[in-house]
Amino acid sequence: MTTVVKSSGSSSTNSRSVHPLKRLLDYGHKYHQQIWQATACSILNKLFDLAPPALIGIAVDVVVNQQDSIIARWGVKDIFGQFVILSLLTVIVWVLESAFEYAYERLWRNLAQNIQHDLRLNAYGHLQNLELAYFEERSTGGLMSILNDDINQLERFLDVGANDILQVLTTVIIISGAFFFLAPSVAWMAMLPIPAILWGTFAFQNLLAPRYADVREKVSFLNSRLANNLSGIITIKSFVAEEYESARLNRESEAYRQSNARAIKLSAAFTPLIRMLILVGFTALMVFGGISAVNGNLSVGAYSVLVYLIQRLLWPLTRLGNTFDLYQRAMASINRVMNLLDTPITIHQGDISLPIENVRGELLFDNVTFAYKDRYRVIKNLSLEIPAGKTIAIVGSTGSGKSTLIKLLLRFYDLSSGKIVLDGININNLKLADLRRCIGLVSQDVFLFHGTVAENIAYGKFDATDREIQNAAKVAEAHEFITQLPEGYNTVVGERGQKLSGGQRQRVAIARAVLKNPPILVLDEATSAVDNETEAAIQRSLERITVDRTTIAIAHRLSTIRNADRIYVMEYGQLVESGTHEELITENGIYASLWRVQSGLKLVDD
Structure with missing residues (x-):
């Protein structure tokens, strides 16, 4: 199913004012035929389910009136023959009821x-296309709550609730018609509670809606806390913060419990109130219908049918409380899922294809300016040219905008102004997949997926052979340690690669980039979190893979980039120095000061 993406925030806002049930039906338009089939089977099942009371009435009529019974009027005067016909009708009714029950359950x-x-797939797919800022403003646990818990809530409603609502409505219509047909004089008494019951149902629905919306929000906060704590379990343990985090989780769980309690307090009152209204109709029919039967205005068979039907009509209405409870929970969840789907995508696809084999790797940052949402400008009128096949380095203090440049190059964000050009083409006009396919990123914060070492190296080139994977590992100087793992390349690395050391994860990430073989390689602090021996091994592998490849290296350790073709120094989002290592040392500026500090040389007065 193709997700329709809203083109503006206003259209998204308008869609959120639409009733969630309509939003669901609009979304599931391709299932309309299946919905109609399931609806028809639910209604037919209820029709045949309501037939036995009529058969009981006919049986009583045969016993009481014999040759003057209803069946006798069909031409069958023999009592035994009448009961045979009645038995055949019973078998047909039960078989059809069972068949339609099977059909609606399955449908x-x-x-x-x-x-x-x-x-779930569409919501996740849409989520993947949203800009990075969307994720920075939301918690992982909250998004997980939408993708999992909220969608499961809808599933529970469709499993049970939709059929219950249809069958209650069918029951009300069919039995009401039977009452007015068999005993119009007393039918209004039995029907008297129904308007009040229906009004009460919708009134409760309106009262419950905001309470269940609050429940969904609270469970999102709770899931967020759990996901955050499980990800940070090492920090929790190292700071002996178990009791503190348990207390924080207790507050989130208590808020969720209280929110549920407020909803339950209201929803639990529904059934007892409905029972009191039902009592009115049942008592009225039993008394006045009985008097009518005694006076001969109503047959005994009809009276027995009506007494039985009134229970079949009114008592199922007590289940409306549970059904609408499911309904309201599902509608609150649907709103959250649809709001996610209606979130506009701001990073739009270009329409120019650029096959990776045609990429030279020439980059131009032309007067680039960028600011994160509601924050000051991180990059200010920056211009930078990177020739194809050359290695340039970017250094600077924390927060100077180095890593932001890489995010802009990969179009995780769009520029505030200016442009970035790849091989003469504005990257905004390139297809996103083509742009990102030609860039290999090795960052300080390596993310490995739960799976084998081989699967993580082949990530991005999923059809790689074992030989290709091993060759990439050898180039990254990872092959030796991998072969020493318990199951070699088939060793499971654990969530986020926690079974490997930092240096091992880094080398796996480099092997992943080697296998991808991109024309542009980005090294974002690729060696800053490893020991000297590992750094030396990584540096050797990087020297091999950067040959004849456009390379952008962001580094704090200046020793790792001293051989770059050109080094740029950034401060406060601007380029303040540029040149080779020797040229910058001679200038005796910011770079020279950093070099002296890191190399242990005594500072010299300018």
Whole structure:
């Protein structure tokens, strides 16, 4: 199913004012036929489910009136023959009821599975296309709550609730019609509670809606806390913060519990109130209908049918509380999922293709300015030219904008002004996949996925052979330590690669970049978090893979970039110095000061 992306924030806002059920039906338009089939089976099942009371009435009529019974009027006067016909009708009714029950169960449950499957994939796919700022403003746990818990809530409603609502409505219509047909004089008494019940149901629905929206928000906060704590378990343990985090989790869980309690307090009152209204209708029919039967105005068979039907009509209404409870939870969840799907994508695709084999790797940053949302400018009117196949380095203090440049190059964000040009083409006009496919990123914060070493090296080139994976590992000087792992390349690295050391993770990341073989290589503090021996090994591998490849190296350790073709120094989002290592040392500026500090040389007065 293709997700329709809103082109502006205003359209997104308008869509959020639409009722969540309509948003769901609009989303699931390709399932309309299956919805109608499931609806028809639910209604037909209820029709045949309501038939036994009529058969009981006919049986009573045969016993009481015999040759003057309803069946006798069909031409069958023999009592035994009448009961044979009645038995055949009973078999047909029960078989059809069972068949339609099987059909609606299967249709609704498969529908629930199909919609939740598509919804989860579409929501995740849409999420992947959103700009990086969206993730920075939201917690992982909150997004997980939407993709998992909220979608599961919808599934639970479609499994059970949709069918219950349809069958209650069918029951009300069919039995109301039967009452007015069989005993119009007393039917209004039995029907008297129904308007009040329906009004109460919708009133409760309106009262419950904001309470369940609050429940969904609180569970999102709770999931966020859990996800955050599990990711930071090492920090928690090292700072002996177990009790502190347990207390914080207790507050989030208590807020969720209290939010649920407020919703339950209201929803639990629904059924007892409905029972009192039902009592009015049941008592009225039993008394006045009985008097009517005694006076001969109503047959005994009809009276027995009506007494039985009133229970079939009114008692199921008590389940409306549970059904609408499911409904409100599902609608609150649907709003959250649809709001995610309606979030506009701000990083738009270009339409120019650039096959990786045609990329030379010539880059131009032309008067680039950028500011994060609601923050000051991080990059200010920066211009920088990087010739194809050359290695340039960018250094500077923390917060000077070095890593932001890389995010802009990869189009994780779009520029505030200016342009970035690759081989003469504005990167905004390139297809995102083509742009990112030609850039290999090795960062300080290496992320390895839960899986084998081989799977992580082949990430991005998923069809790589074992030989290609091993050759890439050898270039990255990772092959030796990998072969010493318990299962070699098939060793599972654990979540985020926690079973490997920092240096090992770094070398796996470099092997991943080697295998990708991009024309542009970006090294973002690639050796800053490793020991000297590992740094030397990584440096040797980097020297091999940067040959004839456009390379951008961001580094704090100046020793790792001293051989770069050109070094740029950034401060406060601007380029303040540039030149080779020797030229910058001679200038005796910021770079020279940093070099003297890192190399242990005595500072010299300018």
